[in-house]
Amino acid sequence: MxxxxxxxxxxxxxxxxxxxxxxxxxxxxxxxxxxxxxxxxxxxxxxxxxxxxxxxxxxxSTEVVMNMNNAHEIHSASEAPELWHVVEDMAMVAQVPMPRVFIIDDPSPNAFATGNNPEHAAVAATSGLLQMMNREELEGVMGHEMSHVKNYDxxxxxxxxxxxxxxxxxxxxxxxxxxxxxxxxxxxxxxxxxxxxxxxxxxxxxxPLAASIAQMALSRNREYLADAGSVELTRNPQGLISALTKLKSADPMAKVAPSSSALYISDPELNAKHHPFAHLFDTHPPLDQRIARLKKM
Structure with a gap:
């Protein structure tokens, strides 16, 4: 599967x-x-x-996207030990270089990866994600983001x-x-x-409408792929399932650049609040569908 x-x-x-x-x-x-x-x-x-x-x-891309989302870089494990070590572990398992690590001060849990290749990649996590997720769930999320890096998403x-x-x-x-x-x-x-x-x-x-739909379709396909990649890296589908379940009840982010919404693990503007007849314009697959696919693994 x-x-x-x-x-x-x-x-x-x-x-x-x-x-x-x-x-x-x-x-x-x-x-x-x-x-x-x-x-x-x-x-x-x-x-x-x-x-x-x-x-x-x-x-x-890294500087532009991180500035758009008000992210600040951390340079050592002393600044955010659990995040730093989880990213380090997932990068080692994925066999990619350690990416730059950023934190976004926002209570809504979310994360994304960006860059032009694995050698120049960066990952960002919100402060809300670090507060809400336990170690297993954080590994699932960072495994998802590292899959984006590994797959050149x-x-x-x-x-x-x-x-x-x-x-x-x-x-x-x-x-x-x-x-x-x-x-x-x-x-x-x-x-x-x-x-x-x-x-x-x-x-x-x-x-422009056709281009937006194509960009959203690309994002939806790559989200499913990164979910599967996270399971491959962590050998633990339950970690990501639990993380996505928590994201279902999360509030949207306070400030986010609309053009970078597709990068996040969950839609930062809508989160789980998708319109039932507007999936064509969603940047992410519904969280329920993603969880259902993970449970089938």
């Missing part, structure tokens, strides 16, 4: 990331068609913008965030260019030409 779940979620991740890159290319083609009459030029521009955004985000989420930002920038450019008179003057008045133009405009309008 464990290894089947890991393999299944890895396949889903490949599909989602491929969809992301296709979406960027299609948006570029639509912009190129509308404003220059050529799709190739638009695709090239979109690719350049995406690469720039990814390069900036991958190079500075931290890089995938960084790339997804960069691609979403690139799509938003392209759409913003297209909107400004259109309203300030940059629309093509030689548009085809035939039904097929009008249909193509209208379709391109609709595509550009809906692109």
């Amino acid at each position: 464990l290894y089947q779940q890991i393999a299944r979620n890895k396949r889903k991740t490949i599909l989602v990331m491929a969809g992301f890159f296709i979406l960027v290319a299609v948006i570029g083609a639509a912009i190129g068609y509308l404003f220059a009459g050529t799709t190739v030029g638009g695709i090239i521009i979109a690719a350049i913008v995406a690469v720039i955004y990814m390069s900036v985000m991958i190079g500075q 931290i890089r995938l989420q960084t790339i997804a965030l960069a691609l979403s930002a690139a799509i938003a920038a392209l759409v913003n450019f297209a909107g400004n260019f259109w309203w300030f008179g940059g629309r093509r003057s030689d548009n085809d008045d035939s039904p097929s030409g009008i249909f193509a133009i209208v379709g391109s405009i609709l595509l550009i309008i809906l692109a």
Whole structure:
């Protein structure tokens, strides 16, 4: 069950990331068609913008994300002994370098990992998590986060965030260019030409929504994978089951950057308070479903 779940979620991740890159290319083609009459030029521009955004985000992801979430770094075990030693143990079991460790002063229990690769990774835990979880539960949570590091989820989420930002920038450019008179003057008045133009405009309008849904789908798939990875590292599904059960009754975090919500182990804005008909827009799978999968292991 464990290894089947890991393999299944890895396949889903490949599909989602491929969809992301296709979406960027299609948006570029639509912009190129509308404003220059050529799709190739638009695709090239979109690719350049995406690469720039990814390069900036991958190079500075840890500092950017930690500053956004008001996290402060601890540099030795003396500052938070249990957290430091649990992270150290999970990193050793996962066979990855010891990540940088941060604490967020917030009474809501939560945690996340970020960075561009295992060699430059960082994990953060809220003060509420450290107060609420016992050693076994904390190991389950940190095993989850270390699985994100080991599986390169931290890089995938960084790339997804960069691609979403690139799509938003392209759409913003297209909107400004259109309203300030940059629309093509030689548009085809035939039904097929009008249909193509209208379709391109609709595509550009809906692109940010599609990018957000793709980013959320990626996050949901990787959460299931990291849960399974935590069990693989700790050999103790009950630790994470107990931790997730406690998260179900936790209050949302007081302050959190919406763009980094997908990084946390539990949705920091909603926690377990998901809307029953809005799972498409959830950044995390419902905690009950995650617990049910762990119990099947």
